[in-house]
Amino acid sequence: MALKVGVQPGKEAFAILQPVLDWFEQSGETVELVTVAEPWEALEQKKLSSLW
Amino acid sequence: MVKANSHLYERYAPPLFVSRRASLREVIVAKDKSVQLENFAGRWKIGVLTSLHEALLKRYFGHIDPVLIKDPIVDPLALLASDQIDGMMLPQATVDRLGMSAYVTQRGNPHTFPPALGRGLSLAFGGEDTLWGTQIRNAMHRRTEEIAWACEKQFAQLVPQTLRPYLFGVASVIGDSISMRGGWMNPDKQEMLQTEVSISELKPQMCAQMLADKLQSIEQAQGPV
Secondary structure: OOEEEEEOOOHHHHHHOHHHHHHHHHHOOOEEEEEOOOHHHHHHOOOOOEEO | OOOOOHHHHHHOOOOOEEOOOOOOOEEEEEOOOOOOOOOOOOOOEEEEOOHHHHHHHHHHOOOOEEEEOOOOOOOHHHHHHOOOOOEEEEEHHHHHHOOOHHHEEEEOOOOOOOOOOOOOOOEEEOOOOOHHHHHHHHHHOOHHHHHHHHHHHHHHHHOOHHHHHHEEEEEEEEOOEEEEEEEEEEOOOOEEEEEEEEEOOOOHHHHHHHHHHHHHHHHHHHOOO
16 A cells, blocks of 8 residues: 655655655655645644655 | 744654755746846746745846745646746756756856755654654654754744745754854845854754844844835
């Protein structure tokens, strides 16, 4: 199952996430990026694996 | 980049990891290569993502119409294609990631366009109690960048709320020393105030306080405009 990772809205976040995405690719983990308007709430409610 | 919110930062402190810092430089992207800040032939509409860059463009390039993009999810390429703007100011790292390097018409001078706080850093929260969380922390976490981020975050909390959208600065850690260059653009006075401090201790809060105090002293010495 893919890890569901929330990112703050904004293209910049995607840009600086590239090394992280590379890490997941190399380690065999799959990750689904989700842009969320209220990321902290989603993390609190366990709707996200992590918030970047 | 995570927006400043001390309450939530404290709840999730320390972060799972703070990444290596990406490029700090801003660039201009446009379909038309003649869209450059020093080209006075046109009154260009340049999209910007921060109030800081909006104020800096107004201050230094009177012939430019900065357009603050309030919807951060907007696709820069689609916006350029729509002809609503002539060009956009974006971080170099974003442009590289989006494969837009061919559209770069100008690379910004970091002295004219200093980096917003936290520029180029990626932080992760949550997942610290998982195997993948431990693995990625071991692989990605940069202690020096975490200290730098702590310094920049603290600086943001030491200045008046009204100035926070206009702050800039970058902290760096070398050995057991921290240095930070930073300041703010005062949109009312149309002035940029900046200075640098360094301490030979790994105390980011102290470094941020020194910077805020020094800036305040400089501003007071200048007096009202």
